[in-house]
Amino acid sequence: MGTQKITDSARIKELVAGHANWYHQVELAPGVTTPGSHNSSLGLVYLDALGLPADCSGKRVLDIGCMDGFFSFEMERRGAEVVGLDYADPEITGFSIASSVLGSQVEHHTANVYELSRERFGAFDIVLFLGVLYHLRNPMLAFDRVRSVVADGGLMFVETQLSTDPTVHNSDVPLWHYFPRSTLHQDGTNKWAPNPAGLKAVIEECEFEVLQTADHGDRGYARARAIADHELEFFRKLDSGSGMWGR
């Protein structure tokens, strides 16, 4: 994306005002922050408490569902080489504008989380999977695709909507609450929201070890490390291939 930082404050304000749908609050210049609805700095406080490294020098980072790029640009600021991925075009989100103003080197890919593969994207030391999981029809498939691009021992940070039903939310049984049609926040893309036990269980089923979790209201967070587990790998391959039955 951009390489030459824009410093003219009037021009930056004009660019910000020219985009109607900011989601993130990205500080583009002293006193100029994009007017997003998302409390981006609070999200970062929660991730830092979960162990997001302050120094990411030498790390390769993937930000899935990067939207306007708040977390991508923050990881770049912390020294990482960053890839941002979103199925929304960066001209439709505010990513292109923010990237140009910041003179960012973050590489944006317009792609679906289900398209992730080691062959196409390489391996990452840290993957941010924030605010995307509950939008997916196939959450376990997505975790499998994410796992395929996490380097051995690499970290995944997850943030998601949790079940809005107190009985489900508070249960120790791993449960996922399904939202037909547009029954969660009038948004037809919202499909599955786990309880905390369900989030941990599914992440672990996809060859991660959950190192830390946190809940903030109806949002759940997890930090997980990629592991190898041949039994889990067998059942993943069984589900996605053919000819393995009974082995």
Ligand SMILES: C[S@@+](CC[C@H](N)C(=O)[O-])C[C@H]1O[C@@H](n2cnc3c(N)ncnc32)[C@H](O)[C@@H]1O
């Ligand atoms: C609620 S926003 C979260 C933005 C950011 N990750 C955060 O946590 O602040 C969800 C983002 O995920 C993207 N998204 C949803 N489903 C996706 C998919 N299947 N593949 C790639 N991106 C997806 C949307 O376009 C949107 O930018």
